[in-house]
Amino acid sequence: MDQEGYITWISGPVVRAKITGAMRMLEQVEVSSFRLVGEVIGMQEDTATIQVYEETSGIKPGDPVFGTGMPLSVELGPGLVGEIFDGIQRPLEILAARSGNFIQRGIKAPALDRERKWVFTPVLKPGTELQGGEILGTVPESSLIEHRILVPPGLSGTLEWIAPKGEYTVTEVIARVRTPSGSQELTMIQEWAVRRERPFRERLSPNVPLITGQRVIDTLFPIAKGGTAAVPGGFGSGKTVLQQALAKWSNADLIIYIGCGERGNEMTDVLVEFPKLLDPYSGKPLMERTILIANTSNMPVAAREASIYTGISLAEYYRDMGYDVALMADSTSRWAEALREVSGRLEEMPAEEGFPAYLGSRLASFYERAGRVVTLNGNEGSVTIVGAVSPPGGDFSEPVTQHTQRFIRAFWALDKSLAAARHFPAVNWLESYSGYDADVAQWWEDKVSPDWEELRRKTMDILQQEAQLQEIVKLVGPDALPDSQRFVLLVARMIKEAFLQQNAMDPIDAYSVPQKQVALLQLLIHLFERGSQVVAKGAPIGRIQKEVTIWPQLVRAKATIPNDDLSGLDRLREQLDKELNQIERDYDEHQNPS
Amino acid sequence: MSTKTQVEEAIPTLRTKQYEGLARIYGPLIVVEGTRDVSYDETAEIILPNGELRRGRVLEASEKGVVVEVWGGTTGLEMKSTRVRFLGGPLQIPVSTGMLGRIFNGLGEPIDDIAPPPAEALADVNGAPINPVRRAYPQDLIITGISAIDGMNTLIRGQKLPLFSGSGLPHNEIAAQIARQAHLANSDEEFAVVFVAMGVKHDDAEFFWRSFNESGALSNTAMFLNLADDPPMERIIAPRAALALAEFLAFERDMHVLVIMTDMTNYGEALRELASQRGQIPSRKGYPGYLYSDLASIYERTGILKDRKGSITQVPILTMPNDDINHPMPDLTGYITEGQIVLSRDLFRSGIYPCINVLPSLSRLMKDGIGEGFTRADHPALSNQLYAAYAHVQEVRSLAAVIGEEELSDVDKRYLAFGEAFEHRFINQGEYEARSIEQTLDLGWEILSLLPKEELTRVSEKELEQHYIERPSATEEG
Helix, strand or coil: CCCCEEEEEEECCCEEEECCCCCCCEEEEECCCEEEEEEEEEEEEEEEEECEEECCCCCCCCCEEEEEEEEEEEECCCCCCEECCCCCCHHHHHHHHHHEEEECCCCCCCCCCCCCEEEHHHHHHHHCCEECCEEEEECCCCCCCEEEEEECCCCCCEEEECCCCCEEEECCCCEEEEEEEEEECCCCCCCCCCCCCCCEEEEECCCCCCCCHHHHHHCCCCCCCEEEEEEEEECCCCCHHHHHHHHHCCCCCCCEEECCCCHHHHHHHHHCCCCEEEEECCCCCCHHEEEEEEEEECCCCCCCCHHHHHHHHHHHHHCCCCCCEEEECCCCHHHHHHHHHHHHHHHCCEEEHHCCCCCHHHHCCCCCCCCCECCCCCCCCEEEEEEEECHHHHHCHHHHHHHHHCCEEEECCCCCCHHHHHCCCCECCCCCCCCCCCHHHHHHHHCCCCCCHHHHHHHHHHHHHHHHHHHHHHHCCHHCCCCHHHHHHHHHHHHHHHHHCCCCCCCCCCCCCCHHHHHHHHHHHHHHHHHHHHHHHCCHHHHHHHHHCHHHHHHHHHHHHCCCCHHHHHHHHHHHHHHHHHHHCCCCEEHHHC | CCCHHHHHHHHHCCHHHHHHCCCCECCCEEEEEEECCCCCCEEEECCCCCCCCEEEEEEECCCCEEEEEEEECCCCCCCCEEEEEEEECCCCEECCCCCCCCECCCCCCCCCCCCCCCCCCEEECCCEEEEEEEEEEECCCEEECHHHHCCCCEEEEECCCCECCCCCCCHHHHHHHHHHHCCEHHHCCCCCEEEEEEEHHHHHHHHHHHHHCCCCCCCHHHEEECCCCCCCCHHHHHHHHHHHHHHHHHHHHCCCCEEEEHEEEEEEEHHHHHHHHHCCCCCCCCCCCCHHHHHHHCCCCEEECCCCCEEEEEEEEEEEHHCCCCCHHHHHHHHHHHHEEEEEHHHHHHCCCEEEEEEEEEEECCCCCCCCCEEEEEEEEHHHHHHHHHHHHHHHHHHHHHCCCCCCCCCCHHHHHHHHHHHHHHCCCCCCCCCHHHHHHHHHHHHHHHCCCCHHHCCCCCHHHHHHCCHHCCCCCC
């Protein structure tokens, strides 16, 4: 590695260097004799500006800068699943083994274990004409993920030789390809520059829902595979709990969870919990389909900026194998703040609240890497992005939330007042929206229930009516309302307590299958329609409240009725009908004295 | 001020670089030109012509020279004859178990007129980030004896749980009560308190000293005092110096350390002053864009390591300017800490102590430290139900304010009664009253039983059966 320059100025994570060699824009460099990882982010005349991904304390003018000749890249290959990396893909377990409890500087460790042997099974035969993205062979990476070794994008030629089935390390040659420019050897590793999008054949419309098991999301504000969603919310509104619930229960093949500038103990929580929790679809430990990227709030700020790109590059790689990948970024605001901090040190002209003017375009370039695609090898894969946003003071008019809203289609607004009443997930049903509802309706109607769209519409309608009625109630109290409207309030309360609220800690309630979601909603809408008839006949709301006895059971149904046996809901419905009929009978007689 | 510092004695081998004369003085910053081999974040000693010594650190280093932040302030500095010496590395302070029972300034120098305790190690005040894979997940509950905390927002060993207060509210009393009463269920492990004052009044520091003294905890307490009339820039170092000691005690000496830091708002002010002097682009309310990362570098120095016995628990206190929880200081703090305990002026006015408003309060680590095997099986559901019911009380109260209490439904009237009892009997308790978990939970059920059974849907039927207290006098018809 050659020296390409020397340091002239240091302030926090940003340093300037005099260029003496062949330094290039966005090249990965190593700074000083500590060999701190950095990236060239600007050049002017003979001076380069470098952001450094490690603590720069102790760096002084005159220290050397070494070039790597490569842009900031990730290593792709078997050995990623189940691991935890920092923002620049250093394996944290290895760092801990080398430097102990605290992260020290300048430690280099390859992302992929060089010693470990993997069982490689070839798929292609020698003589095959191949293109970038084709599957050379497979490796069982975890009990849930079959790692498909891909021909690096951009490479094409004739397969001269492929390794027979056997055990290989990631650096051993497993294939040789004859290309126009000569013969090329392939291993199971490929490198990819994190800021570049990986190529695919074509984009597909996102019309398959990502089932998350969270009722308020799947039913009211669904997200599609390959879609984008933002979860904004002030502190304490449950962003992280919701993100973790999505990571646990989503029906994606692989989860990439980026802890970007968040709490250390939260990553520990995931590390402790995920190996114990079982994936509801396969019964295997969740860690077998999870990759963690942790750049906690006290780790170097520039690496926080990189962590998002590291994560999305890994996601695209597994997408290219034909998997549905869901990426959770918690929190994109911390990433934006890292941009702001570096921008401030560069003395760039700030736009809103000190954020650089390119905040919007950076956010776009991240969210646009989501999508459901046909991969280069003709399979289907997707990357779904769910980004948490932490608006200061919970105020959604701030720049990060505002810019994010331009690039996402599902918006799950978390509400502090709901959280204070321990209504979780604190998704505000009036402020949230999803642009995928029409796209995924077909799937729900084919696979679950033909009345899905109608149930949703009716539910939203009741909630909307309730919001308006509450305005009146605040002024005059509920007693002033006619019984038909008080009944709307009653049903809305049931929808909130029996359907929207979901306890992430409860073993049954934590995750609802689509069938249960629909069945619960059918029961609630039935309650509304049947009850409204009875009220219309003159039954007072007080009688319905008192003589219908299922209220507590209805509210507890989400946690008492298991996903695989919904018959309890039918029994509740029978009892409800019986009790409503009983009341109705009295008023039928009044109306028709025959 | 001390002239011969601990640092110098401890690291005599480091080559020192000395320069005479300053190029610029502005605010707490000085510029020294012509420096060679001086690194970013290096510690500097500034020697005034009269021999007085101040310390500082390099904020920016270039080929031309360096910008130094002077912790003692720049008052009285002179351009020509001020000498600046660079000590070759970031600030390190000597740490030892002997520091317990002692009082220090913000830079960790003893100010109680006793000889400095012999150093057992030197610690970098900045610390280093804990590798997340080496953290042990905090699960041991700390019993504080305060119902609003134990029952509703449980403090866990290794947690950072700030008190959000307002000026004039009894946050000091509550923090002192926590320090006095905190203990683990059946454990007698060694514990220590590290107390940091940043820009607080003499009276407040005195109050804590007396309180620790009364409870006999003084010999286990190290106090780092930067009072309101001490140099503001020292406030930036004070919490870091204190945490360097806390880390030593927890991770090298197996102690359980409770760190109380007051007042973080003053810390933020000092940081803002420094940033504006440096001409940095402000984000919200003039605070620098890196306020979040900077606060995190303090708050994240909390927790438990897998291979160490000790732990660090932080209870920072911050007064919300104008009681505004959306002010950048409480706001960014809340995003980093694992919850918050929010004090309420309304409850304070109603004479309730501790005036903790449980609704905006939260303990994120509570979920894994309570319930079966930790406290009692009904604890999670009970606290959940109390929250939900008390949240409804707020709605009923605002309704009652409009239509009058008389017009409320019977159920809502019972909610009002529940709300009163919750505040006056559950939240309210004596400053020296330590309730056991059992007492707190039983009291919770007793108060919950003021509500009709059908309203309590957050608890299971089994829990209702076990704990709900039926009272014939309070039936629906009543």
